[in-house]
Amino acid sequence: MSDIATQDGKAAQAVVPPLSATSPMYNLPEMRALxxxxxxxxxxxxGPESGDLPEAFAFDRPAVPDAIGPEVFFSQTCGYPLQTIYRGQYQLLGVPTYDAPGCGEATHCAFILVRDSSPFQSIEDLRGTRFACNSRQSNSGMNLPRRLIAPLAGGKPFFSKVVETGTHPFSMARVAAGELDAASIDCMTFAYFSEHRPEAVAGLRVIARTPPSPAIPFVTSIATAPARVEALRAALLALSSKPQHRPVLQALRIAAIGPASLAPYERILDYEREAAELGYPELV
Known part of the structure; x- marks a missing residue:
């Protein structure tokens, strides 16, 4: 803790949160041991010279928190808020390449899902339907489908309703229940649910893929000291390259972890700009 001045001139103790480590994007309860x-x-x-570390790996951090605070020692975050609300708050550590449909080298995409029993066969068929969006800050749930739909929308609303559900699992559940007609779901979320909770996706099918996007990176706070940032980057590369860690990575469907740079993530804002130029600045 440190002293800060209050309005009456007295010193108060500023509470510094304990360091945290988490992976909030893909944290199904069934995957916690992994x-x-x-x-x-x-x-x-x-290694033993790493200094203070988080006491435990946490599972209670929201997928899109309000900020990447100074307590964030290790996390993973969606690429769209990385380019918008989190600018200046993080440092990139590495980027995974996942082994699942829809993924390429350090890239992923989103799948457009509908109920298996629905008549929809293409994106064009979804005109005038009810769409589930997990968050307006989501790359896979909002930004990528916005770019996919922009050429078809003709500068007009494409859906009859867009409902913000809060999470990808909620979006899938509402589509499966018939409350909404379609959703755009991160392909890794779909892969993990297919493996660990197949009943949740059994009544859903993929009718399209969005454009590809840089995979969700590992990050640390901008407040993390440079030496510790370099240690984290080296540790991730070592984790990826050493055979003894291969079973751990394979269980999470991580084929490799490589260095991360900001340049590929600019593509995410290019999609936003391109959709606006096509007359479709909002997912509607």
Whole structure:
């Protein structure tokens, strides 16, 4: 803690949150043991001289928190808020290449899902339907489908309704229940649910893919000291390259972890700009 001045001139103690480590994007309860094994392997690569570390790997951080605060030692975050609300708050550590449909080298996409029993066969068929969006700050749930739909929308609303559900799982559940007609779901979310909770996606099918996007990166706070940032980057690369860690990564469907740079993530805002130039600045 540190002293800060109050209005009456007295000193108060500023509470510094404890360091946190988490992976909030893909944290199904069924996968928690896998993430704990991943964290333990990363800590092993950081070594005994790594300094203070988070006491535990946390599972309660929201997928899109309000900010990347100084307490964030290790996390993973969606690429769209990375380019918007999180600018100046983070440092990139590495980027995974996932082994799942829809993924390429350090890239992913979103799948447009509908009920298996619905008549929809293409994106054009979704005109005038009810669309589930997990968050207006989501790359896979909002930004990528916006770019996909922009050439078809003709500068007009495409859906009859866009409902913000809060999470990808909620979006899938509402489509499966018939409350909404379609959703755009991160392909890795779909892959993990297909593997660990197949009943949740059994009544859904993919009718289209969005354009590709840089994969969701590992990050640390801008407040993390440079030496610790370099140690985290080296540990992630070591985790990816050493055979003893391969079972941990394979269980999470991570084929490799490579260096991350800002340049590929600019493409995410290019999609936003291109959709606006096509007359479709909002997913509507």
């Amino acid at each position: 993430y704990l094994a991943f964290w333990e392997a990363l800590v092993a690569e950081l």
